[in-house]
Amino acid sequence: MGEWYEKAVIYQIYPKSFKDSNNDGVGDLPGITEKLDYVQQLGANTIWLNPIFVSPQIDNGYDVSNYFAIDPILGNIDDFQQMVTEIHKRNMYLILDLPINDTSDQHPWFQDAVKNKESIFRDYYIWGENNGKRPNNWGSFFGGSMWEPDPNGGSQYYCHLFDKKMPDLNWENPEVRKSMADIANFWIDKGVDGFRLDAFIHIAKANFEQNILNQDEKFPIDSSLYANLPNVKTNLQNFIKLVKNDHPDAFFLGEASSADAYQAAEYTRPDQPGCDMVVTSDNYGEIYPTKDPQIPKFFQPRQLDAEKLKDTFSVWEAVLKNISLPALTWGNHDISRVLDRLNISEDNLDMPKALAVVMYLQRGIPIIYYGEEIGMRNLKYKKLKDFHDQRALDLIQLLQNLDYPDEEILQLLNQQDEMTARGPFQWQVGKYVGFSNHHPWNWADHNAVTAESSIADSEGLLAFYQAVLKIKKLPLFSEGSYVLLDTERDVYAYKRELDGIKGFVVVNLGDKSVTYHIPTIKIIHTILSNKANSLVDNVVTMDAGGSIVLTEK
CATH class of the missing domain: 2.60.40.1180 (Golgi alpha-mannosidase II)
Known part of the structure; x- marks a missing residue:
């Protein structure tokens, strides 16, 4: 114990949506640098950036084609170094999002693996076949089969848990683990203080001969075959050990969306190399009061339930005691904003403050999603055709086939879809809310709050967040x-x-x-x-x- 991150207050920034410095409609690294004082004055001391590496942007940067370079839409390496310098000048820390389960199909490793079946990079990915057919009936999280034919022909298929343009890495290959460690060490040497390990719970898979025994769907999903398997921990430890041998202070935040407290404890045991903390998607104290069996759980209307929240944190505190710190958060880029998701009225000015107090002063590390501190809500799209993410498209098709009215589908999407939570940060009143002079990459109707008006309001939500985070830094509330x-x-x-x-x-x-x-x-x-x-x-x-x-x- 006693590591720097134990007193971290993490502020998550979606780089494309924070501040556009060159007026092309996309946020960038210089824009983040420009607004570091705002983040510091809020009370955060650590910044987590969603992926900034070169990417075809099939999955908003999580499909990486070059881990060693900054995506040009966000800036260049000089912009990055300037940002790091300014972050550290303020005694703050930087965490980068590191996708480790898969790469883009445009990555040189995969390109070489496809061109040459004898390539050393062939075994960097997962291949299989069943008498010239797909190895099994496992479904991708993005719809359809998780097996795609080798682009260069032949009888083999490659594995992709997510988009078909995002082939899964073979973490059983020690060269993959070493290559990912080399990437992490490269960025640490450039000033990065830690990483969020995206989708790490999937870096081990079950026997491919085992079909999912579900006859209702052609390609069903069953995470028990490719999430939180025992070898995830082994592969993770081997990778982190390679990094921490050279950089013992590096912080690893594991994204374990479906992990329970006991799995989180195993991933973060202090006597073994592993994650320092994990964050899950199930600690929001949500219930589903009007559950419709035909609507996927992700899009079900929700509300906050105090008893559910108590049950959750009593278990996590009991299990993680003397092991690691819980992640304290109300959401991130993969889920809609908390005030809309929990159906909290815009007239209710007290509940956003109550949510900050109840979550962030518990034992653990706060993770605040950009804009939450000023009361930003979801973007509100006007038409179904405005949604382009795969999960939304699947829901639209499903519910239209079931004759749900378009207005009802739109309402569900505007309340629950993750893209509604990725809108531009609302800096000030104006055509594009001070984010840019150009039409933003993700734009729709939004609420009227701005940072500028919030800073001027000594009784408002932003001032209250500052007070909460000031208290969080007291030893009683950070160490007690x-x-x-x-x-x-x-x-x-x-x-x-x-x-x-x-x-x-x-x-x-x-x-x-x-x-x-x-x-x-x-x-x-x-x-x-x-x-x-x-x-x-x-x-x-x-x-x-x-x-x-x-x-x-």
């Missing part, structure tokens, strides 16, 4: 122990303790006023409150959406 307290259904309360001093966080996530007795006999000092909460004889009364942070004097 954590105990989730027993409360009524809609009250979320926990105790932090360090060196005999206790802190209490109490949040009312319901829609009615509540009272709660603080379990302490010492005098209490209020250090943050988002409403006119009353505190009498250790009893706090809070309106709906109220939150309060207290410490013993």
Whole structure:
């Protein structure tokens, strides 16, 4: 323990959507550099960038064709070095998104593997066949089969869990692990402090002879055959060991979307080389109140449930104690923005503050998705044809075949599709919200909040986020122990303790006023409150959406 990242406050930036410095409609590295002071003043000390490497952009940069160069749409290596210099000048850190499960089919490794079956790079990828047919019926996450014929002919097929233009790497090959370690070391030598390992839970697959026993679909999906298998940990450890031998301070944040707390513990054990922390997609405390069996879970309407959130973090805290820190986040680029996803009314100005308090002051590392701190919401597209991501296209086809009205499909997409969360950062009032003078690459209707107006509002959400993150940096809330307290259904309360001093966080996530007795006999000092909460004889009364942070004097 005692590593730099244990006190990290991570701010996730989607580079194409943060700030456009050259007015081509696409955000870039100089734009990020220009706005570093804003990020620092928020209270973040670590920046995570989605992929910035050369890419055909089939999957918004996750399909890498050159790991050693910056994609020209984002800038060049000089822009990168200037950005790193300015980040470190502010005593901040930089994490890069590193796609490790697959590459682009335009990557030189795959190009050589296809041209020459005797190439050493042939075994960098996963090939198979079954008497000249696909090896099995496994489905791709992007639809259809996960097996595509060799582009150069023959009887073999290559594996792709995602788009067919993103062939999976063969992590059983030690040369793949060494090559990926070389890439990580290259960027660390240029000043990078760590990596988010995209889709690492898929770097091992089951026996290809095993079909998925599902007769209802031609190419069904079953993650048990290609997610969180035992060899994932082995391959991961071999890779990270190669990096940490030279760079022991490098931070590895693993994206383990479907991992539970026990799997997360195995990936982050401090006595073994592995991830320092993992982030999952299942820690948002969501329930599905009006579940429609014909709609995929990803697009189901959701709402926040305090009991679900309590159950989640009580388990994660119990399992990860003395092992690693939980990731504290309300979302990222792969899911819609939290206020829309959880169906929180635009008139409710207290709940966004309550969400910040309840999540980020727990034991763990906050990860804040750009724009969340000013209350940005999803883009709202006007027509179904405005959606181009594969998941949205699949939903449109599915529900139109089931005779769902287009208006209902559009509403679902605008509430839940990930592309709605990747809109331009809203810097100021204007035609393109201060992001660019050119029509942005991803553009639709949006809410009216801006950073400029938020900075001027001392009682607003941005100021409240700054206060929360200032508290997070106190040793009591960054290092102290954590105990989730027993409360009524809609009250979320926990105790932090360090060196005999206790802190209490109490949040009312319901829609009615509540009272709660603080379990302490010492005098209490209020250090943050988002409403006119009353505190009498250790009893706090809070309106709906109220939150309060207290410490013993």
